[in-house]
Ligand code: C2E
Ligand code: MG
């Protein structure tokens with residue numbers, strides 16, 4: 252037993268001595284010479300292979316041994332470094348956090364350490380080392396210095412840094428990637444929670460980027476994205492707050508930002524900057540941008556909620572014409588929900604027989620005689636009544652319902668038209684999705700064959716967006732359709748890119764000038780007229796007809812006639828009629844319509860009234876706001892409020908504004924807003940600041956989600972009319988100002 256324990260102790264001592272002493276001259280006395288020599292050879296071999304190096308210091312930290320490999324790297328033969336402070340070989344570290352992991356920190360503690368960091372400049376480059384050390388004791392058990400080992404970890408560090416960069420940054424633009432910028436949003440929201448610090452997120456999507464990418468090639472698209480990234484980083488002033496989510500989508504996170512006036516200005520600045528021409532390898536290209544904005548906590552508490560809502564706002568911005576920004580508003584959520592319901596109902600609409608095709612006459616401008624009809628789809632929803640195709644066609648396009656719906660319409664229109672007397676034509680709208688399908692020519696052929704309608708009596712209306720796809724496919728489709736003998740019309744000219752170039756290449760028989768462009772001729776005068784004159788001249792030269800759409804008044808009709816537009820379609824002649832009604836009008840194959848309508852075009856005005864809540868003393872009233880501008884409005888529905896009275900107008904969604912009565916006329920008051928409203932990006936107005944749900948809740952008020960027009964319902968027994976807190980205007984101002992102060 253005794254012997255066993257002795258040999259065991261010896262073995263342990265030998266192992267630890269072997270581990271601790273690189274060379275025989277340190278503590279090698281316990282071994283025989285042959286073993287020492289072998290040991291030294293191995294260690295020297297290790298040094299020479301450059302796998303690592305050794306070092307030793309005395310109790311004062313002065314070098315007593317250092318491998319040649321590292322000493323030459325750090326600027327001297329080993330002998331020249333003997334006696335120098337080990338730390339003097341390395342750069343000093345300033346950061347407090349870093350210090351805990353570095354050499355000086357460990358050396359001073361006289362304890363064992365592993366992989367302490369040390370840096371040194373070698374040939375102008377920073378190199379990074381990991382040092383490990385074992386403290387040595389003298390005969391009396393006191394600290395006698397270190398024996399240690401070191402390795403060069405520069406390459407590992409670099410590739411680790413590159414890997415973490417690749418995981419967090421977009422390789423093309425160098426901006427933070429989706430993960431990184433989403434983490435930033437997450438972290439910001441978490442850090443600001445409870446501190447009344449808001450933050451905003453902007454989702455930016457480029458307009459027409461796909462077109463550039465498809466027509467000019469991916470290298471150009473990539474170069475363009477890089478320039479977009481540079482412009483964005485420059486405007487925001489901190490590239491770390493701008494992320495590329497992928498494709499042509501970018502996200503900006505703005506801390507302590509909730510002034511919608513300032514956010515709208517910034518968004519406008521971004522849109523303007525990104526819309527300036529780009530020069531790529533000497534080629535000029537132009538794109539645009541749309542932006543959706545959501546602000547925490549008003550528009551979402553979590554980052555997912557905030558991003559979803561910013562995305563809804565972005566879609567709304569794109570939907571209302573691109574090149575715009577849009578703030579999130581709760582009505583967008585409701586609209587998205589409505590859309591989901593409609594999409595669901597649309598799936599069965601055909602089989603339930605809820606769809607019908609109506610026909611709007613197209614008349615010859617010179618003779619008022621109907622030359623044909625445009626087939627327009629009508630949906631009679633069992634609960635909601637008639638739903639406009641302007642609403643359900645885009646839903647059908649997103650939900651992949653267009654192929655079935657389009658084919659049904661085409662077959663129905665051909666069958667109806669085949670029964671019409673005379674040579675009347677029928678025009679059918681073809682969605683870009685249908686156009687993109689190889690099956691289209693076959694479907695058209697089959698619809699003609701089944702109905703017996705001659706091909707030249709069928710016209711297909713196509714929008715410019717079909718030119719955004721693959722050019723050779725587009726050309727092939729046009730050729731196949733033309734071979735069938737059908738007519739082709741370019742629909743909605745003047746709403747998209749309106750490139751006259753398309754007219755030269757595609758075999759159109761007709762150009763339909765969009766209603767919005769027609770309106771522009773009487774509202775904006777000469778410019779649109781000159782463009783229409785040019786289109787008509789070009790169309791005439793190429794043997795195409797022209798139709799002006801949406802003619803509602805005699806002044807528009809006269810303008811179109813003066814511009815030599817050949818055909819007219821619009822309410823001034825007729826709305827779309829059912830096939831039964833149509834049969835009654837065209838009994839003998841002819842229908843001459845006498846135009847009937849207003850002499851002048853009524854200028855389209857936005858509805859300028861809005862239901863609001865008004866808080867006065869501790870009462871909450873309903874009222875209607877009319878003619879409102881950024882600085883004031885007329886309020887309907889309050890009786891006998893004297894001049895100078897101040898109250899709070901509740902515009903919904905936490906938008907409260909203090910108003911002062913400047914003019915009082917019985918039930919109408921002219922009020923001035925204390926803080927001017929700002930542009931909401933949708934042609935409307937909103938408040939700069941909002942009172943957060945938390946502040947309202949603290950005052951005993953909750954919002955009423957069922958009523959988008961008002962924010963507040965008091966939690967009281969008296970039916971929600973009495974407000975328990977904020978009795979005075981001063982208190983209200985404090986609450987609104989409080990929201991402002993949080994910004
Ligand atoms: P569109 O092809 O430009 O059709 C003309 C639209 O203008 C029709 O709206 C028509 O009712 C309306 N309109 C005609 N004259 C006037 C006027 O004097 N004043 C005003 N304010 N409007 C006028 P509708 O029927 O609501 O259709 C809207 C759009 O939906 C159509 O625009 C077309 O793009 C699409 N659409 C309709 N039916 C179909 C279809 O069967 N297939 C496809 N793919 N799209 C369809
Ligand atoms: Mg059309």
Ligand code: MG
Nearest residue numbers: 742743763800
């Ligand atoms: Mg049109």
